[in-house]
Amino acid sequence: MSRHRVLALLLSGLLVWLIVYPLLLVARESLLGPAGPTLDHFRSLLTEPREWGALWGSLWISLASVGLSAALGIPLAFLFERADFPGRRLLGALVALPVVLPPLVGVIAFLFLYGETGFAARLVQAVLGRDTPPWRLEGAWAILLVHAYSMYVYFYLFTRAGLARLDHAMLEAAASLGAGRWRTLTRVTLPLLGPSLRGAALLTFMTALASFSAPYIFGGGFRVMPTQIVLTRLNGDYGLAMAQTVVLSVLALAGLGLAREGGHVRAAGGGKGVAAPRRRIASVGLRRLATVGGWCFALLLLLPHLTLLLLSFVPAGSWTVEALPPAYTIANYRALLVEPERWRPFLNSVWMASLTTVVALGTALLAGTLVVRTRTRAARLLEPLLALPWLVPGTVFAIALATAFSVRAPWIGRFILVGTIWILPLAYLIRNLPLASRAVFAGLRGLDPALGEAAASLGAGRFRSFWRITMPLLRPALAAGATLAFVTALGDLVTSIILYTYDTRPLSLEILASLRQDDVGVAAAYGVFLMILSGLVFALGSERAMVTG
């Protein structure tokens, strides 16, 4: 009991130091000028149109991303959950694919496909016989396109899960009370899906608000907060960057607050019911249409990644005006494997992602055990603390860490980590904590406490009970948490771009560097590596979850 309390206290202290304290330092510095406390930074943030524009841009892009993703994801979920047609299972899995891949990979794949020198543009250009590219993939609509492409998956997955939980008896009850299909949909199904849809909307909003890769690469003159912060900081205006960071976190927390405000409807159907059976589409024509439409959609989704794969085989500088690349080579991959300087970022990303995943899981397990086993105040604090890094955009955390750990003042808990190889793993770890702990906490809560008691009454000590009972039953949750954490860290750009050192430069930055040097083939090859590794980890993770689940 008292040992648990001490542990809980120590752990929450550590988390406060690493998560809350840096954020507070940012808030403090946003109010500090050269001559003491000042509101100047916030004043210029609110008066300069360029700054205003970034704030407004962030807000409407995020809301529009929610709308677009919902419009794409919800109908798709209904189609795959309720209707049956050939290829449904395979396509249903493919449709969830974009969420598996790091945002940066999606973004460069989009660039190669739809960018002004991309495949689609060249094709149109060749067909029309024009001299200039038919469009430029730039600005707000380009960002929105990429967001909708990667974020509709949240709506798709949440809606499908909600539909699967929905008790079929409720739909039958509505029908027996004389409601037609439309009325059943609007009065029963959609309201019951409310919590799922709200969850998806929140997730989309937060992801879009924090999104960095898409605005960074496609933004052009269009500014959003995360890119603006990095730019301001690059220009040396630290005070203003701090103020922007504060505003961005407030925006994120406000979004969260609004979503919570929506009230808590109990989960659809309570989970005890039987899901509605899939309706085999009766009309042959419609069934064909669904099949063809489904396959086309899947192809559309895979096209960017196929483009990436293709480009990774194109020799540097060989592809100029042709519609298809004229020559293919494996030189790009050889370069990656042979040149240590190119091999290095790959190793960096893998070791940092692995280490931080393991540490995050260990922390989550410890915290989860403390929260579930004890009811002390310190333990109750652990869960919100662990969730915090997810609520605040990655840019904010990177800035906060850069601020807190660039000063040597051990007596107030500040050390110099910026510029060392430890700052990036620390940032990854903090970003991984919410992902790992959410999975682990859910797993621990799903365990029947009677199982532990049964083990104890059969003479098993705490250690044996943990290894023989808790761990094996927790394996699916651990696999899920580890997968998410590892893949996120592996493809991270948003924190890396602020905190990386040359020695720890990760894959994402090397991809950007190759792009900047017009080394498209190498950039694509890196992207393919990232894609394959992420996909592999995901497949492995879900396999684990399946086997023991």
Added chain:
Amino acid sequence: MSYLVLQELTRRYGPEQGLFELSFALERGRTLSLLGPSGSGKTTTLRLLGGFERPDRGHILVAGEDVAPLGPAARRFGMVFQHYALFPHLDVGRNVGFGLESLGLGGAELERRVREALSLVDLAGFERRRIAELSGGQQQRVALARAVAPEPRVLLLDEPLSNLDPGLRERTRRELRALIQRIGITTVIVTHEQDDAFDLGDVVAVLRQGRLQQIGTPETLYRTPANPFVAGFLGRGSWIDGTVVRAPAGGWEVVVESARWPLADLPGRQPGPARLLFRPGALRLADPHPGGLAGVVVDRRFAGADCYYQVGTGGGGMLEVLGRAGAALAGQAVTLVPAAEPVDQDGVMHVFPDEPA
């Protein structure tokens, strides 16, 4: 000397919640049923016995040794959980062997003991089955085999029949009873069902709001309930107010509205107002005549050869009376008379002096 002794065992959750000063003694090899409504403290008692909760006060003695300070792992008590708590990732054999491994057993000896335990519950050859493949009844037997395999000093059963449907329940109860007798293990069973408690327990303890109401054999409890709660909780019956008076010819009588019926001459009987509990068989229906308890049949419930008649009395009481199916129709006026005299013989009717409020 008693094998399992509880001394003033107390665990407080609130002023009226928890368990308060429970004491009892159980002989070796006997079975005790803890019976009570929900919130009566019976589950708390079982969890205290299992070591999952620590008592605020009191002792749990097993063969003279106080086990209250010991954790569940050191206690050597076997427990069958309400929802069985079988380890879903281990097969039947490993579940049953789990407690044996704790004793340091392994290899052929472990396998032999697992085999024995499984054949005890008629599941010989089920070692490599997965838990999810078993029916509810089989899962319960695996849970039982797992609990008894390490030869625990005391066996604890938490609502052992509550997860089974009625048909299976009856049969399982008989099997469980035979099994417990065959093993000859000291057993404590928690249940809220009177039938289960009476069938399985040599001794039954009735709990209410964390306090022991009465402990004794099923027959003692039914025939001589210690208080109105025990009387009302065990078996059917209906309450009505009356007065106990001395009979002119000696002995005792009870006056209920217009009726005056003889009572058995029990020691300690006091005259005065009383609350009376009539079992359905205590009275019978008769044609209206002066002298008995007049009433009207309000409702009848068919139960095979017999019917339960709800009879509203002239004074506003309501009594449930067992009678032959054709004895009366709803709306018919009747007079209630004792099925036998004295009216409280064989515990079919109980008299509790009205306690001053």
